[in-house]
Amino acid sequence: MKEYDLNDNYIIDITEKKALSTKDVQVHYGNNHALFNASMAFPRYKITALIGASGCGKSTYLRCLNRMNDKIATVDGQIFYRDLDINSPKINVYEVRQHIGMVFQRPNPFAKSIKDNITFALKNSGITKKADLEERLEQSLKGAALWDEVKDDLNKSALALSGGQQQRLCIARSIAMRPDILLLDEPASALDPISTSKIEETLHVLSKDYTIIIVTHNLQQASRISDYTAFLHLGHIIEYNKTAKIFTHPKIRATEDYVSGNFG
Numbered sequence: 001m002k003e004y005d006l007n008d009n010y011i012i013d014i015t016e017k018k019a020l021s022t023k024d025v026q027v028h029y030g031n032n033h034a035l036f037n038a039s040m041a042f043p044r045y046k047i048t049a050l051i052g053a054s055g056c057g058k059s060t061y062l063r064c065l066n067r068m069n070d071k072i073a074t075v076d077g078q079i080f081y082r083d084l085d086i087n088s089p090k091i092n093v094y095e096v097r098q099h100i101g102m103v104f105q106r107p108n109p110f111a112k113s114i115k116d117n118i119t120f121a122l123k124n125s126g127i128t129k130k131a132d133l134e135e136r137l138e139q140s141l142k143g144a145a146l147w148d149e150v151k152d153d154l155n156k157s158a159l160a161l162s163g164g165q166q167q168r169l170c171i172a173r174s175i176a177m178r179p180d181i182l183l184l185d186e187p188a189s190a191l192d193p194i195s196t197s198k199i200e201e202t203l204h205v206l207s208k209d210y211t212i213i214i215v216t217h218n219l220q221q222a223s224r225i226s227d228y229t230a231f232l233h234l235g236h237i238i239e240y241n242k243t244a245k246i247f248t249h250p251k252i253r254a255t256e257d258y259v260s261g262n263f264g
């Protein structure tokens with residue numbers, strides 16, 4: 001494996017409205033220091049991709065952003081959302097996750113009907129009026145581009161849907177809570193190319209109303225769908241810039257090697 005200077009980095013400041021920013025975020029899994037001084041900001045209503053080789057810390061960083069590492073790692077540093085440091089122990093993590101939702105690599109619908117997958121968390125959060133629940137159900141399934149395929153079968157088991165439909169259901173489940181930010185950890189890696197392109201189209205449309213942060217192994221996907229890209233290597237954010245710049249004029253050699261396939 002080629003060696004790169006991990007202090008050689010280029011991270012742009014975001015001048016437009018920020019949805020979220022991190023300052024000196026560090027993650028340790030026991031003695032394993034997995035993320036070093038992650039400081040960057042995520043612009044509002046844009047798609048930001050996190051890319052880098054396996055084990056570089058992409059998912060670790062993503063999980064910090066809605067406190068999903070709480071029980072598995074020690075996370076130091078600050079994560080600002082609406083001027084609040086949401087990494088503070090005083091913060092209610094369940095509230096954080098209402099504003100910052102997450103969709104995982106493998107579709108994980110509940111073993112319930114399509115309808116109940118969406119309404120379960122809504123009911124738990126105190127929404128009980130039938131009309132409100134139905135409105136959110138329809139809106140979220142439309143938002144995730146699934147409505148037309150399931151509107152006549154809302155009581156069918158979610159587990160009877162295809163993998164791609166299940167993943168769009170998981171996106172619908174997340175947006176039903178009306179978060180500001182959607183975190184997605186390789187949401188299409190288990191899907192076929194047609195389902196992948198549906199997910200990509202869905203994310204493109206959702207980015208008008210949501211800030212999206214996506215981990216992907218797929219460089220073509222990052223270049224197709226994201227506005228900004230951060231390249232990580234060995235737990236360091238090496239380069240962060242507009243996606244077009246990362247892929248056509250990277251500033252750092254490690255990034256250039258990675259996006260041109262000469263890495264490692």
Ligand SMILES: Nc1ncnc2c1ncn2[C@@H]1O[C@H](COP(=O)(O)OP(=O)(O)OP(=O)(O)O)[C@@H](O)[C@H]1O
Nearest residue numbers: 029032034052053054055056057058059060061072
């Ligand atoms: N739950 C965990 N417990 C212990 N160590 C972990 C855990 N999750 C990740 N790690 C370690 O943290 C480092 C970064 O892993 P992470 O999964 O964040 O990388 P990644 O870039 O998302 O990789 P991949 O692309 O393979 O998913 C690795 O050394 C990994 O072994």
